[in-house]
Amino acid sequence: MGVIYLVRHGQASFGADDYDVLADRGREQARIAGAALAARGIRPDRLVSGGLRRQRDTLAALADAAGWDLEPRVDARWDEFDHTAVLDDFLATTGRSGDFTDSKEFHRAYLEAVAAWTTGAAAAQETFAEFDARCTAALEAVAGDDTAVVVTSGGVIGLLAARLLGGDATRWAQLNTVVVNASISKVLSSGRGLTALTFNEHGHLEHDRSLVTYR
Template sequence: MGAIYLVRHGQASFGAANYDELSERGAEQSRLVGFELLRRGVRFTESRSGSLSRQRRTAETALAVLGDGLSAKEDPRWNEYDHVDIARHHAGGAGQDAADPRAYQAVLDTALTGWVRAGADGPCAETWPEFLARVTGALTDLVGALGKGEHGVVFTSGGVIATLCGALIGAPETGLLTLNRVTVNAGISKLVSGRGGVTLLSFNEHPHFEADAAKLLTYR
Protein backbone atom coordinates (compact mmCIF):
# COMPACT_ATOMS: atom_id res chain seq x y z
CA MET A 1 0.00 0.00 0.00
CA GLY A 2 1.40 3.38 -0.98
CA ALA A 3 1.45 6.46 1.21
CA ILE A 4 1.43 10.22 0.73
CA TYR A 5 3.03 12.45 3.33
CA LEU A 6 1.67 16.00 3.50
CA VAL A 7 4.21 18.34 5.10
CA ARG A 8 3.30 21.83 6.17
CA HIS A 9 5.93 24.45 5.33
CA GLY A 10 8.24 25.80 8.01
CA GLN A 11 7.41 29.01 9.84
CA ALA A 12 6.95 31.94 7.48
CA SER A 13 7.68 35.59 8.30
CA PHE A 14 4.47 36.46 10.14
CA GLY A 15 4.04 40.22 10.51
CA ALA A 16 6.89 41.07 8.11
CA ALA A 17 6.58 43.03 4.88
CA ASN A 18 6.98 39.77 2.94
CA TYR A 19 5.17 36.97 4.72
CA ASP A 20 6.12 34.42 2.06
CA GLU A 21 9.66 33.81 3.29
CA LEU A 22 10.87 31.24 5.79
CA SER A 23 12.02 32.67 9.09
CA GLU A 24 15.26 31.39 10.62
CA ARG A 25 13.17 29.11 12.78
CA GLY A 26 11.24 27.98 9.72
CA ALA A 27 14.45 26.96 7.99
CA GLU A 28 15.48 24.92 11.03
CA GLN A 29 12.03 23.30 11.19
CA SER A 30 12.38 22.35 7.53
CA ARG A 31 15.70 20.69 8.24
CA LEU A 32 14.26 18.77 11.20
CA VAL A 33 11.28 17.48 9.26
CA GLY A 34 13.75 16.25 6.66
CA PHE A 35 15.55 14.26 9.36
CA GLU A 36 12.21 12.92 10.59
CA LEU A 37 11.36 11.65 7.10
CA LEU A 38 14.85 10.18 6.85
CA ARG A 39 14.41 8.43 10.20
CA ARG A 40 11.24 6.77 8.93
CA GLY A 41 13.20 5.17 6.11
CA VAL A 42 10.59 5.92 3.45
CA ARG A 43 11.75 5.98 -0.18
CA PHE A 44 9.81 8.60 -2.11
CA THR A 45 9.28 8.29 -5.84
CA GLU A 46 7.27 11.51 -6.25
CA SER A 47 7.46 14.90 -4.56
CA ARG A 48 5.37 18.02 -5.04
CA SER A 49 5.26 21.54 -3.66
CA GLY A 50 3.21 24.62 -4.27
CA SER A 51 4.77 27.60 -6.01
CA LEU A 52 4.97 29.77 -2.88
CA SER A 53 8.47 30.57 -1.64
CA ARG A 54 7.87 29.16 1.86
CA GLN A 55 6.69 25.87 0.38
CA ARG A 56 9.53 25.56 -2.13
CA ARG A 57 12.21 26.44 0.42
CA THR A 58 10.83 23.87 2.87
CA ALA A 59 10.89 21.24 0.13
CA GLU A 60 14.45 22.08 -0.91
CA THR A 61 15.74 21.97 2.67
CA ALA A 62 13.97 18.78 3.70
CA LEU A 63 14.75 16.88 0.50
CA ALA A 64 18.42 17.86 0.74
CA VAL A 65 18.52 16.06 4.08
CA LEU A 66 17.10 12.91 2.47
CA GLY A 67 19.95 13.05 -0.01
CA ASP A 68 18.44 10.81 -2.69
CA GLY A 69 18.43 13.43 -5.44
CA LEU A 70 14.65 13.82 -5.47
CA SER A 71 13.32 17.32 -6.12
CA ALA A 72 9.79 18.62 -5.69
CA LYS A 73 7.79 19.30 -8.83
CA GLU A 74 6.13 22.70 -8.52
CA ASP A 75 2.34 22.67 -8.81
CA PRO A 76 0.44 25.85 -7.82
CA ARG A 77 -2.65 23.78 -7.01
CA TRP A 78 -0.87 23.02 -3.71
CA ASN A 79 -0.75 26.75 -2.85
CA GLU A 80 -2.53 28.09 0.21
CA TYR A 81 -5.74 30.13 -0.04
CA ASP A 82 -5.24 33.90 -0.37
CA HIS A 83 -5.70 34.98 3.26
CA VAL A 84 -5.33 38.68 2.37
CA ASP A 85 -8.13 38.58 -0.21
CA ILE A 86 -10.37 36.52 2.06
CA ALA A 87 -9.86 38.82 5.05
CA ARG A 88 -10.52 41.87 2.88
CA HIS A 89 -13.85 40.58 1.60
CA HIS A 90 -15.12 38.72 4.65
CA ALA A 91 -13.66 40.49 7.68
CA GLY A 92 -13.06 44.09 6.66
CA GLY A 93 -9.35 43.46 6.11
CA ALA A 94 -6.64 43.12 8.74
CA GLY A 95 -2.86 43.15 8.61
CA GLN A 96 -0.66 40.61 10.34
CA ASP A 97 0.66 41.91 13.64
CA ALA A 98 3.58 39.90 14.99
CA ALA A 99 2.90 41.34 18.45
CA ASP A 100 -0.67 39.98 18.55
CA PRO A 101 -1.09 36.80 16.48
CA ARG A 102 -4.20 35.76 18.43
CA ALA A 103 -6.05 38.86 17.28
CA TYR A 104 -5.20 38.08 13.67
CA GLN A 105 -6.31 34.48 14.15
CA ALA A 106 -9.71 35.71 15.34
CA VAL A 107 -10.04 37.86 12.21
CA LEU A 108 -8.98 34.99 10.00
CA ASP A 109 -11.45 32.61 11.65
CA THR A 110 -14.27 35.07 10.92
CA ALA A 111 -13.08 35.55 7.35
CA LEU A 112 -12.76 31.84 6.58
CA THR A 113 -16.20 31.14 8.00
CA GLY A 114 -17.65 33.84 5.76
CA TRP A 115 -15.72 32.51 2.78
CA VAL A 116 -17.12 29.01 3.22
CA ARG A 117 -20.67 30.26 3.77
CA ALA A 118 -20.53 32.46 0.66
CA GLY A 119 -19.95 29.39 -1.48
CA ALA A 120 -19.71 29.75 -5.23
CA ASP A 121 -21.25 33.24 -5.09
CA GLY A 122 -18.50 34.67 -2.90
CA PRO A 123 -16.65 37.86 -3.89
CA CYS A 124 -13.10 36.51 -3.60
CA ALA A 125 -10.92 35.82 -6.62
CA GLU A 126 -11.02 32.16 -5.60
CA THR A 127 -14.18 30.89 -3.96
CA TRP A 128 -14.28 28.12 -1.38
CA PRO A 129 -15.69 25.53 -3.86
CA GLU A 130 -12.93 26.45 -6.33
CA PHE A 131 -10.25 26.05 -3.65
CA LEU A 132 -11.67 22.69 -2.60
CA ALA A 133 -11.76 21.45 -6.19
CA ARG A 134 -8.22 22.68 -6.78
CA VAL A 135 -6.60 20.91 -3.84
CA THR A 136 -8.57 17.68 -4.22
CA GLY A 137 -7.64 17.64 -7.90
CA ALA A 138 -3.95 18.02 -7.01
CA LEU A 139 -4.20 15.07 -4.62
CA THR A 140 -6.03 12.93 -7.18
CA ASP A 141 -3.34 13.58 -9.78
CA LEU A 142 -0.54 12.70 -7.35
CA VAL A 143 -2.26 9.45 -6.40
CA GLY A 144 -2.52 8.64 -10.11
CA ALA A 145 1.21 9.28 -10.60
CA LEU A 146 2.19 6.75 -7.95
CA GLY A 147 2.66 3.11 -8.81
CA LYS A 148 1.62 0.24 -6.56
CA GLY A 149 3.34 0.56 -3.19
CA GLU A 150 5.08 3.81 -4.10
CA HIS A 151 5.23 6.81 -1.78
CA GLY A 152 4.91 10.54 -2.37
CA VAL A 153 5.64 13.65 -0.29
CA VAL A 154 4.06 17.08 -0.67
CA PHE A 155 5.25 20.37 0.83
CA THR A 156 2.22 22.61 1.14
CA SER A 157 0.29 24.73 3.65
CA GLY A 158 -1.96 24.32 6.67
CA GLY A 159 -5.21 25.21 4.98
CA VAL A 160 -4.60 22.76 2.15
CA ILE A 161 -3.68 19.94 4.51
CA ALA A 162 -6.59 20.62 6.87
CA THR A 163 -9.07 20.77 4.00
CA LEU A 164 -7.86 17.52 2.45
CA CYS A 165 -7.80 15.69 5.77
CA GLY A 166 -11.29 16.99 6.50
CA ALA A 167 -12.48 15.89 3.07
CA LEU A 168 -11.16 12.37 3.67
CA ILE A 169 -13.35 12.05 6.76
CA GLY A 170 -16.32 13.63 4.98
CA ALA A 171 -16.10 17.18 6.33
CA PRO A 172 -13.83 19.53 4.31
CA GLU A 173 -15.39 22.62 5.89
CA THR A 174 -14.68 21.32 9.38
CA GLY A 175 -11.15 20.56 8.28
CA LEU A 176 -10.57 24.11 7.10
CA LEU A 177 -12.24 25.82 10.05
CA THR A 178 -11.12 23.51 12.87
CA LEU A 179 -8.12 21.39 11.95
CA ASN A 180 -6.43 24.33 10.25
CA ARG A 181 -6.09 26.17 13.56
CA VAL A 182 -3.91 23.48 15.11
CA THR A 183 -1.60 22.55 12.22
CA VAL A 184 2.01 22.97 13.28
CA ASN A 185 4.76 24.29 11.05
CA ALA A 186 6.62 21.37 9.43
CA GLY A 187 4.11 18.87 10.79
CA ILE A 188 3.35 15.66 8.90
CA SER A 189 0.01 14.17 7.91
CA LYS A 190 -0.06 10.72 6.34
CA LEU A 191 -2.51 9.33 3.80
CA VAL A 192 -2.57 5.79 2.47
CA SER A 193 -3.73 4.81 -0.98
CA GLY A 194 -5.07 1.41 -1.90
CA ARG A 195 -7.89 -0.38 -3.66
CA GLY A 196 -10.44 1.32 -1.45
CA GLY A 197 -9.17 4.78 -2.31
CA VAL A 198 -7.29 7.28 -0.18
CA THR A 199 -7.60 7.14 3.62
CA LEU A 200 -6.39 9.51 6.31
CA LEU A 201 -4.00 7.60 8.58
CA SER A 202 -2.57 10.41 10.73
CA PHE A 203 -2.88 14.17 11.07
CA ASN A 204 -0.37 16.77 12.20
CA GLU A 205 2.36 14.49 13.57
CA HIS A 206 5.26 16.40 15.13
CA PRO A 207 7.42 14.15 17.33
CA HIS A 208 10.43 15.93 15.82
CA PHE A 209 9.41 18.98 17.90
CA GLU A 210 9.43 17.28 21.28
CA ALA A 211 12.04 17.11 24.06
CA ASP A 212 15.04 19.33 23.23
CA ALA A 213 13.39 20.52 20.00
CA ALA A 214 10.17 21.68 21.70
CA LYS A 215 11.30 25.30 21.48
CA LEU A 216 10.95 25.06 17.70
CA LEU A 217 7.24 24.18 17.79
CA THR A 218 5.12 26.93 16.19
CA TYR A 219 1.67 27.25 14.68
CA ARG A 220 2.33 30.32 12.51
Protein backbone atom coordinates (compact mmCIF):
# COMPACT_ATOMS: atom_id res chain seq x y z
CA MET A 1 0.00 0.00 0.00
CA GLY A 2 1.38 3.40 -0.97
CA VAL A 3 0.54 7.08 -0.59
CA ILE A 4 0.83 9.93 -3.07
CA TYR A 5 0.88 13.50 -1.77
CA LEU A 6 -0.12 16.03 -4.42
CA VAL A 7 1.12 19.50 -3.57
CA ARG A 8 0.11 22.55 -5.56
CA HIS A 9 2.95 24.92 -6.39
CA GLY A 10 3.33 28.11 -4.37
CA GLN A 11 1.93 31.43 -5.54
CA ALA A 12 3.32 32.39 -8.91
CA SER A 13 3.76 35.88 -10.38
CA PHE A 14 0.17 36.59 -11.44
CA GLY A 15 -0.04 39.74 -13.54
CA ALA A 16 3.70 39.83 -14.26
CA ASP A 17 5.35 39.36 -17.64
CA ASP A 18 6.39 35.84 -16.63
CA TYR A 19 3.77 34.05 -14.56
CA ASP A 20 5.98 30.97 -14.22
CA VAL A 21 8.11 32.44 -11.43
CA LEU A 22 7.41 31.93 -7.75
CA ALA A 23 6.56 35.06 -5.83
CA ASP A 24 8.24 35.55 -2.44
CA ARG A 25 4.98 34.46 -0.85
CA GLY A 26 5.02 31.33 -3.00
CA ARG A 27 8.45 30.35 -1.69
CA GLU A 28 7.26 30.90 1.85
CA GLN A 29 4.19 28.75 1.23
CA ALA A 30 6.40 25.98 -0.17
CA ARG A 31 8.70 26.04 2.84
CA ILE A 32 5.74 25.92 5.23
CA ALA A 33 4.23 22.98 3.35
CA GLY A 34 7.54 21.12 3.48
CA ALA A 35 7.92 21.70 7.20
CA ALA A 36 4.32 20.59 7.76
CA LEU A 37 4.85 17.34 5.87
CA ALA A 38 8.07 16.63 7.77
CA ALA A 39 6.34 17.34 11.07
CA ARG A 40 3.81 14.64 10.18
CA GLY A 41 6.66 12.17 9.89
CA ILE A 42 6.41 11.83 6.13
CA ARG A 43 9.59 10.48 4.56
CA PRO A 44 9.01 10.09 0.83
CA ASP A 45 10.70 7.51 -1.35
CA ARG A 46 10.19 9.61 -4.47
CA LEU A 47 9.98 13.32 -5.30
CA VAL A 48 8.38 14.32 -8.58
CA SER A 49 7.36 17.59 -10.19
CA GLY A 50 6.09 18.85 -13.48
CA GLY A 51 8.50 20.62 -15.78
CA LEU A 52 7.25 24.17 -15.15
CA ARG A 53 9.61 26.44 -13.26
CA ARG A 54 7.10 27.26 -10.53
CA GLN A 55 6.58 23.54 -9.91
CA ARG A 56 10.30 22.67 -9.82
CA ASP A 57 11.16 25.63 -7.58
CA THR A 58 8.33 24.78 -5.20
CA LEU A 59 9.61 21.23 -4.86
CA ALA A 60 13.14 22.47 -4.21
CA ALA A 61 12.00 24.84 -1.44
CA LEU A 62 9.63 22.25 0.02
CA ALA A 63 12.24 19.49 0.12
CA ASP A 64 14.83 21.81 1.64
CA ALA A 65 12.47 22.84 4.44
CA ALA A 66 11.52 19.20 5.05
CA GLY A 67 15.14 18.05 5.11
CA TRP A 68 14.63 15.49 2.35
CA ASP A 69 17.80 14.59 0.48
CA LEU A 70 16.32 12.94 -2.61
CA GLU A 71 16.96 13.60 -6.28
CA PRO A 72 13.72 14.93 -7.78
CA ARG A 73 12.37 13.58 -11.05
CA VAL A 74 10.68 15.82 -13.62
CA ASP A 75 7.67 14.51 -15.54
CA ALA A 76 6.05 17.01 -17.89
CA ARG A 77 2.76 15.12 -17.71
CA TRP A 78 2.26 16.95 -14.39
CA ASP A 79 2.37 20.35 -16.13
CA GLU A 80 -0.65 22.61 -15.92
CA PHE A 81 -2.84 23.11 -18.98
CA ASP A 82 -2.05 26.26 -20.94
CA HIS A 83 -4.71 28.60 -19.58
CA THR A 84 -3.44 31.45 -21.75
CA ALA A 85 -3.92 29.43 -24.94
CA VAL A 86 -7.38 28.31 -23.79
CA LEU A 87 -8.44 31.90 -23.11
CA ASP A 88 -6.90 33.28 -26.33
CA ASP A 89 -8.62 30.60 -28.40
CA PHE A 90 -11.95 31.36 -26.73
CA LEU A 91 -11.62 35.09 -27.37
CA ALA A 92 -10.64 34.51 -31.00
CA THR A 93 -13.53 32.10 -31.53
CA THR A 94 -16.13 34.38 -29.96
CA GLY A 95 -14.68 37.64 -31.30
CA ARG A 96 -14.48 39.13 -27.81
CA SER A 97 -11.87 41.58 -26.64
CA GLY A 98 -9.10 40.59 -24.26
CA ASP A 99 -8.92 44.06 -22.74
CA PHE A 100 -10.35 43.39 -19.31
CA THR A 101 -11.19 46.30 -17.04
CA ASP A 102 -10.73 44.40 -13.77
CA SER A 103 -9.92 40.98 -12.31
CA LYS A 104 -13.60 40.03 -11.99
CA GLU A 105 -14.18 40.56 -15.70
CA PHE A 106 -11.09 38.48 -16.47
CA HIS A 107 -12.26 35.71 -14.13
CA ARG A 108 -15.69 35.52 -15.78
CA ALA A 109 -14.13 35.26 -19.23
CA TYR A 110 -11.68 32.65 -18.00
CA LEU A 111 -14.47 30.46 -16.60
CA GLU A 112 -16.38 30.70 -19.87
CA ALA A 113 -13.24 29.81 -21.82
CA VAL A 114 -12.53 26.77 -19.66
CA ALA A 115 -16.14 25.60 -19.95
CA ALA A 116 -15.95 25.84 -23.75
CA TRP A 117 -12.62 24.00 -23.75
CA THR A 118 -13.93 21.08 -21.70
CA THR A 119 -16.84 20.54 -24.09
CA GLY A 120 -14.65 20.75 -27.18
CA ALA A 121 -16.41 23.91 -28.37
CA ALA A 122 -13.06 25.68 -28.29
CA ALA A 123 -9.78 23.82 -28.62
CA ALA A 124 -6.32 25.08 -27.77
CA GLN A 125 -3.15 23.21 -28.78
CA GLU A 126 -3.97 20.58 -26.17
CA THR A 127 -7.56 19.40 -25.98
CA PHE A 128 -9.24 18.77 -22.65
CA ALA A 129 -9.39 15.06 -23.46
CA GLU A 130 -5.62 15.02 -23.99
CA PHE A 131 -5.07 16.91 -20.75
CA ASP A 132 -7.31 14.45 -18.93
CA ALA A 133 -5.44 11.46 -20.37
CA ARG A 134 -1.95 12.71 -19.53
CA CYS A 135 -2.88 13.65 -15.95
CA THR A 136 -4.38 10.22 -15.39
CA ALA A 137 -1.28 8.59 -16.86
CA ALA A 138 0.99 10.70 -14.64
CA LEU A 139 -0.86 9.60 -11.52
CA GLU A 140 -0.79 5.95 -12.54
CA ALA A 141 2.96 6.23 -13.15
CA VAL A 142 3.66 7.20 -9.51
CA ALA A 143 1.25 4.69 -8.01
CA GLY A 144 3.03 2.00 -6.03
CA ASP A 145 3.73 0.56 -2.61
CA ASP A 146 5.83 3.48 -1.43
CA THR A 147 5.42 7.18 -0.65
CA ALA A 148 5.64 9.83 -3.35
CA VAL A 149 5.42 13.61 -3.08
CA VAL A 150 4.42 15.30 -6.33
CA VAL A 151 4.39 19.05 -6.96
CA THR A 152 1.99 20.01 -9.72
CA SER A 153 -0.74 22.60 -10.41
CA GLY A 154 -4.30 23.33 -9.42
CA GLY A 155 -5.88 22.21 -12.68
CA VAL A 156 -4.13 18.85 -12.50
CA ILE A 157 -5.01 18.27 -8.85
CA GLY A 158 -8.61 19.33 -9.40
CA LEU A 159 -8.96 17.01 -12.37
CA LEU A 160 -7.52 14.00 -10.57
CA ALA A 161 -9.69 14.66 -7.52
CA ALA A 162 -12.77 14.92 -9.72
CA ARG A 163 -11.96 11.68 -11.53
CA LEU A 164 -11.15 9.75 -8.36
CA LEU A 165 -14.46 10.87 -6.88
CA GLY A 166 -16.39 9.86 -9.98
CA GLY A 167 -16.93 13.39 -11.23
CA ASP A 168 -16.96 14.78 -14.75
CA ALA A 169 -15.57 17.90 -16.43
CA THR A 170 -18.15 20.05 -14.68
CA ARG A 171 -16.95 18.83 -11.29
CA TRP A 172 -13.36 19.50 -12.35
CA ALA A 173 -14.22 23.07 -13.32
CA GLN A 174 -15.62 23.60 -9.82
CA LEU A 175 -12.60 22.11 -8.06
CA ASN A 176 -10.06 23.81 -10.34
CA THR A 177 -10.85 27.27 -8.99
CA VAL A 178 -10.53 26.43 -5.28
CA VAL A 179 -7.17 24.65 -5.06
CA VAL A 180 -5.01 26.66 -2.66
CA ASN A 181 -1.36 27.33 -3.39
CA ALA A 182 0.87 24.85 -1.49
CA SER A 183 -2.17 22.83 -0.43
CA ILE A 184 -1.81 19.08 0.01
CA SER A 185 -4.08 16.36 -1.38
CA LYS A 186 -3.60 12.71 -0.48
CA VAL A 187 -4.20 9.64 -2.66
CA LEU A 188 -4.01 6.06 -1.46
CA SER A 189 -2.55 3.44 -3.81
CA SER A 190 -3.49 -0.17 -3.10
CA GLY A 191 -4.38 -3.41 -4.81
CA ARG A 192 -7.90 -2.03 -5.15
CA GLY A 193 -6.68 0.93 -7.17
CA LEU A 194 -6.35 4.64 -6.38
CA THR A 195 -8.52 6.32 -3.76
CA ALA A 196 -8.76 10.02 -2.87
CA LEU A 197 -8.28 10.40 0.88
CA THR A 198 -8.06 14.19 1.24
CA PHE A 199 -8.33 17.18 -1.07
CA ASN A 200 -6.89 20.68 -0.78
CA GLU A 201 -5.62 20.54 2.81
CA HIS A 202 -4.20 23.93 3.74
CA GLY A 203 -4.47 24.16 7.52
CA HIS A 204 -0.70 24.64 7.64
CA LEU A 205 -1.23 28.06 6.02
CA GLU A 206 -4.20 29.31 7.99
CA HIS A 207 -2.17 30.85 10.81
CA ASP A 208 -1.69 33.76 8.38
CA ARG A 209 -4.62 34.39 6.04
CA SER A 210 -2.37 36.20 3.58
CA LEU A 211 -0.78 32.84 2.83
CA VAL A 212 -4.06 31.36 1.58
CA THR A 213 -3.97 32.25 -2.11
CA TYR A 214 -5.38 30.73 -5.28
CA ARG A 215 -3.21 32.00 -8.18
